[in-house]
Amino acid sequence: MRVTDLSVRYRTTAEKVPTLKSALVRLGRRERAVRVVEALKGVSFEVPQGAVLGVIGANGAGKSTLLRTIAGILPPDTGRVEVRGKVTTLLALGVGFNGNLSGRENVVLGGMAAGLDRADIEARYDEITAFADLGDFLDLPMKTYSSGMYGRLAFAVAVHLDPGILLIDEALSTGDAAFRKKSEAKMRELCAEARTILLVSHGLATVRQLATDCLWLHRGTVMGHGDPTSTIRDYTRFVDVGEDAVALDSV
Numbered sequence: 416m417r418v419t420d421l422s423v424r425y426r427t428t429a430e431k432v433p434t435l436k437s438a439l440v441r442l443g444r445r446e447r448a449v450r451v452v453e454a455l456k457g458v459s460f461e462v463p464q465g466a467v468l469g470v471i472g473a474n475g476a477g478k479s480t481l482l483r484t485i486a487g488i489l490p491p492d493t494g495r496v497e498v499r500g501k502v503t504t505l506l507a508l509g510v511g512f513n514g515n516l517s518g519r520e521n522v523v524l525g526g527m528a529a530g531l532d533r534a535d536i537e538a539r540y541d542e543i544t545a546f547a548d549l550g551d552f553l554d555l556p557m558k559t560y561s562s563g564m565y566g567r568l569a570f571a572v573a574v575h576l577d578p579g580i581l582l583i584d585e586a587l588s589t590g591d592a593a594f595r596k597k598s599e600a601k602m603r604e605l606c607a608e609a610r611t612i613l614l615v616s617h618g619l620a621t622v623r624q625l626a627t628d629c630l631w632l633h634r635g636t637v638m639g640h641g642d643p644t645s646t647i648r649d650y651t652r653f654v655d656v657g658e659d660a661v662a663l664d665s666v
C-alpha cells in the first residue's frame with residue numbers, strides 16, 4: 416500500500432466572536448465564519464504487504480483522518496492512496512452496526528455492509544460469534560452492550576471478512592485482557608497470510624508488540640517512520656512522558 420502526498424482539510428463553521436457576552440447577544444443570529452482545519456499535510460509513506468503499521472501520535476494528530484481516507488470514506492484534497500486488495504475497516508467501534516438490533520442480526524448487517532452475500536455470511540457466522548464470545552448477549556440489542564462488548568463484535572466481524580487490508584482504530588484497547596490476547600493472535604495470523612494491517616493506538620506497548628513498522632504523526636505531518644522501538648522512543652521523548660508510559664499500558 417502506498418500513500419503519496421496526502422492532504423485532507425476539514426471545513427467547519429466557528430462562531431465569529433467567541434466571547435461569552437457577545438455569544439449571548441448574538442445567540443440564534445448565526446453569525447459564523449468558516450474555519451479550515453488541515454488534518455493531513457502532504458503525508459507520504461509505504462507499507463509492504465504483510466506488515467503491521469502502528470500509527471501513533473497525540474490527540475488530533477490526524478490518525479483517524481488517515482484511516483478514513485485510506486478506507487475511502489473521506490476524499491483527500493490532494494495526493495492519493497494506492498491499495499491492493501479489499502480494504503476492511505474497523506474504524507470507530509462498530510461502524511455500521513444498529514443498536515436496536517441484536518448482536519446476531521448485526522453480524523449479518525456488518526457482513527452485508529462489507530459486500531458479502533448471505534451464503535458467505537452464513538459460512539462464517541459460527542466462527543465470528545465464537546470469536547466474539549459474548550454468550551447470551553448475542554441475542555440482546557447492541558445498545559445494551561458495554562463498549563468492550565461492542566468492540567469485540569466489531570473486531571470479530573472485521574477479521575473474518577477476508578480483509579486484504581485491515582484498518583483498526585483503537586478497537587483493541589477496549590477489550591479485556593483475555594480478548595486482547597485473542598485479537599493479537601488473530602492479527603498475527605492475518606499477517607502470516609500476508610494481509611496488511613494499520614493499527615491506530617495510544618497503547619504504545621501494544622504497538623511495540625504487534626507492529627512491524629511504526630508511523631508517528633503530529634499535527635498532520637509525518638514526524639517519524641521506521642522500526643517501532645525507535646519511533647516510539649522518539650515519540651515518548653518528544654511528548655516527554657518517558658519510556659515508563661510504554662510499559663504502563665500493558666498492565
Ligand SMILES: Nc1ncnc2c1ncn2[C@@H]1O[C@H](COP(=O)(O)OP(=O)(O)OP(=O)(O)O)[C@@H](O)[C@H]1O
Pocket residue numbers: 425426427452453454472473474475476477478479480481
Ligand atoms: N469532522 C471534522 N470536522 C472538522 N475537523 C475535524 C473533523 N474530524 C477531525 N477534525 C480535526 O482534524 C484534526 C485531526 O483529527 P483526527 O481525528 O484525525 O485526530 P486523531 O489523531 O485521530 O486524534 P485522537 O488521538 O484524539 O483520536 C484535528 O485537529 C481535529 O480537530
Ligand SMILES: [Mg+2]
Pocket residue numbers: 478479480
Ligand atoms: Mg482518532
